[in-house]
Each structure stands twice: as structure tokens, then as C-alpha cells.
Amino acid sequence: MSLIQTRNLTLGYRGTPVLRDVSFAIERGEIVTIVGPNGSGKSSLLRALIGALAPESGSVTRAEGLRIGYVPQKLHIDATLPLTVHRFLNLPKRQKADDIQGVLTRAGVPELSGAQMTSLSGGQFQRVLLARALLGAPDILILDEATQGLDQPGAAAFYRQIEEVRSALNLAVLMVSHDLHVVMAASDRVLCLNGHICCEGTPEIVADAPEYRALFGTGTQGTLALYRHQHDHAHHHSHDHDHSHEHCQ
């Protein structure tokens, strides 16, 4: 069974339509990225998937007992407040020291436990947020533009970390991003939204689709090729989904 599935999901705010007829499912082990212009309904879809926004029609089904780990865009930390990474990860609930060290290691920052939150670089900060999301042993990680403010190499490194986490823990990853170049390459599947699913499939299929090009231009392919080249066969994925039905329409 899928971790989360929607059928003909239609969303809106007091009669203003936002998304119509979205049928989507995400399985364990998959990395799926949602792209789309501003206002295309990406965050609304995430909100509906986690149950924070009720459908106008259609349905959202979550696997029983599904644990969701959420990585926000950013989080404001009061610069005057002394707060170590270790203490931050103990909020709001006290955690075992081993568990904290474990998620920091998993997030690629094992050395940061004693560091002050306010001293972290953007990339380190996002990894600490990733570590926090991992504390609940999630089945699915949901990231809402988690690399905003990072430069392109920083964002690419963060997504490689996400891929490592996915491979190690076999969880699903669903992310919204504007970093089209790097994020598309790090995804198994891309969903392009514009009031509805205008296009979906592997990054290559979506980047080639006229609907996607009409929205985002044609600059993505070269970067995808470069990323693939650098990244080729660096690791093995344990999942094996059949996406032969992928299409753009």
C-alpha cells in the first residue's frame, strides 16, 4: 500500500480553486519532487497530504500509523538565546543522547552537537532541521523548499544527503523546490503543478515536456546531464518501481 495516496483531489480556499483533480501516490523508498510556479498549489498540496487542509472533493489516504518528518523552509532562532544543537534537538521532547548523535550522524553533521544554533552555516542549519525530522523515525520526509538561501553547490550537497538518508533508511521523500536544476536530478519522479498536475515522470521526461518548458524554459537539461555524470552509480537504490506509465500531458 502507498504511504500517501490522493484520488481526484480538489483543493481551494473559500470557493477559490487552487488544485483540481490530483491523483497521486508515493511509495516507500521514492524521492518525489513537486515543482511549479508561485501560487501553483505546491504548499496547499503538502498541507492536504499531512491533513492540515481538507479536500473540497476527492480523497487523501494515509497508511495507518504513518509517521511524517517535516523539514521547514527555515526556522527563526532568537540570536540572543544561547541554544546548542543538542538542546535544540531536545525540544519539545527530551531525547536519548544516543538518538541525538545518531540522527546528527545520519544528517551528515556528527560534530555539531555542542555547537550554538546561531553559529551554524545555512547548510549546517538545514542538516540540523533534517536531523530533527529524523528523530521521530519517519516513514516519509516532507521538505518544503528546504534549501532556500543555499547556493547551488550547497543545495546539491543537501540533496545528496537526502538521497543517502533515503537509501540508508528506505523512507520516502516528498519535497517542494524551486532549485529545479539540482532537485530534479536528485528525484526519482517529478510532479509539475499548475492548478493541476500538468506533467509528471522522471526528471528527464519532465524536463523535456513542452508543458514544463513553457513554465520554466529549457535551461535544465545541461545541468541534469552534468549532475548525472558526477553522480552516476554512486550508490544503489533498494527500490524498484515501475514507472513505465509516466507521461506528460
Ligand SMILES: Nc1ncnc2c1ncn2[C@@H]1O[C@H](COP(=O)(O)OP(=O)(O)OP(=O)(O)O)[C@@H](O)[C@H]1O
Ligand atoms: N490560507 C489561504 N487562504 C486563502 N488563499 C490561500 C491560502 N493559502 C494559499 N492561498 C492561495 O492558494 C494559491 C496556491 O498557494 P500555494 O501556497 O499552495 O502555492 P505554492 O505553489 O506553494 O506557491 P509558492 O511557490 O509561492 O510558495 C495561491 O493563489 C494562494 O494565494
